[in-house]
Amino acid sequence: MTLPTPYPVARHRGKLAVNVLRSRGQITPEDVDHFLAEHDVPIVEGSKCTFLYRGEVDAVAVRHRIVNQPQHVPMKRIEGTDLWYCTIELPAHSRVEYSLESRVGHAVESFNDPLNPQVAHSPVGSSSVLHSAGYATPEWVLPQPDARPGELLDYDLHSRALRRTTHNRIYLPARFRGSSHYPLLVVHDGDDYLNYSSMKTVLDNIVHDLDMAETIVVFSNPGDRLKEYPNFAAHARHLTHELLPAIEAELPVVPRPEARCLMGASFGGVASLSTAFRNPGVWGNLFLQSGSFVFTDIGSDHGGGPAFDPVVRFMNRYRERPVRVTDRMMITCGVYEPLIVPNRSMVPVFESTGTQVRYVESRDGHSWENWRDRLRDGLSWIFPGPQKLVYE
Template identity: 80%
Template structure:
């Protein structure tokens, strides 16, 4: 196991916080508040201190975030100006490199409204909506998630096939790397929730950049998509059968992929990680690599109550059985998880279990939550470890 890189606290901010300087000057005017906000990026990051702001009439205002084991509803205090709208604020302390998604909650009378921070332009998107993003001290969006002018783009091809196992038409997209040649042979990566990885984790751009920079081997990638993911992903035999007996053979028939386990990888996040793990478990020796992000590896040591709702019942049954009798499901496993998400304990607990089977495990933690941008930010480390390119191999 590779231990996670420690994240030090940022240097203490010297001097008075900006919000306290404003408060110490007496009741501000509307113009004072206008200038205060205009001169700063909101939330205001001063060392480990992060100050959230909201301006408007309300009976109560709060920040709602998703940091596990912390109060996720944080009330804001009000500054009443001489004229104009009041300013609400709250300051929280975060370690360096933290990235937190949040929203503002406003109560007026008995009515509540929750929305993205109107003062913060940073927004993260997902299939269930969007959230504002706090980028704490030290966090930077990786440059390799942004389009690079000199990186030749790969080609994306729609690939549909009827699945007898799933009894439905499947919708996939196949990524062919730049400089693809049928005379060459390529590793094969199958990505669960494929369209979401492309849309919310910029994965096509990431692949273009990593392959161009020689961090990752030129790879054929199948972006697979579920029908009912809550049914098909948690240890569902027809899903595993579709991947192994239908999808992989179809790809091997049409494209020049290496027909070896060590050149195949299954990948997914959350329930997609469970689908990857359970498919490899059901088909030992077919996949030499797994890339699992924030896996929903929920289990119970005593009893059957897990708190995840009915959707997690088949997950818990599978994980409990696996923990009782673990066996190697892949030779190499890359696992990542955010320390701010509820699944961190389960992921940490599974690492020694996987290692006990003889698998080579690389485990990475981040100061982030259960989010697509967290999974995006870990792609370089995961993909370049699973299928390293020439540049990566030189330094390793």
């Protein structure tokens, strides 16, 4: 059998692979088979990223999550074939989650890209992932054979403040000793960080690599997070006056603000900030990822729906009278998410209080893998290693 002539990009400088295919004239199903076998999908050629779909449908489109860009991008059908394509331009080091949407008659279906094995997971499902030129999954998010694993323990604590039993997990570093003393990190949405951001693996690796001090980590989990996280007094009371004393009574953590950190993403970032705000002098560090710091300058229409009402009230009051709630603050956010504007806006507000702020942006969106990829930067800055003896 004679195979179709291959068409690598190098033979057609300046011409995208899909356009090389289109220029061949009459294209057979075997041509399409060979083309798909020769290319990873989406096809990344410099800043150009080409999405493909093969199937008999009336229309198909890419739905991505890049703010300020058309998020529904129709594909075009290559004449005489069942192959569809569209090309978007992305800067280097970008990571974008997306799905495909097809239409047959009046029936519309959304699904992950069947030609792309890269998938990211979250509490609400999964998405296909595009890695643009220059992006690589950090090696420290993958298990390292020489990194000794820490221990993860279940820890339930009844909360009078929240009127429920809280379900937590405690991470003890691999070389944990009861005779030593450790800084304490409390993480909102703890199980989600463990399940979708590989946080236990990251901790094992960066502690082993001496990027981060050996640290005791409490992975806290909410009940109704939309109620408990946006400046909820009972939540702040639980963390500071129930969970913290219980951990200090049972584990050798350093009982000083500089050795404590609250961490959270999205609404968890608001919960971390408001807890520190309500308990000044207790939490010396905050690690806030894509915090939902929505506020209004004029009027009351914030566009976030009723769930954001308490957030906006809290942020508006804080912006009117900013106070120092912590000594050091690490903030990360993706430039492709709508929250990039409020996060950028809050940095000078926090700095105006005398707080030491480190702010990091990434070419990513509002996603658990974005937050995963920023963990080493944040944790090694909050509790740099090896520094355990500093706290004893």
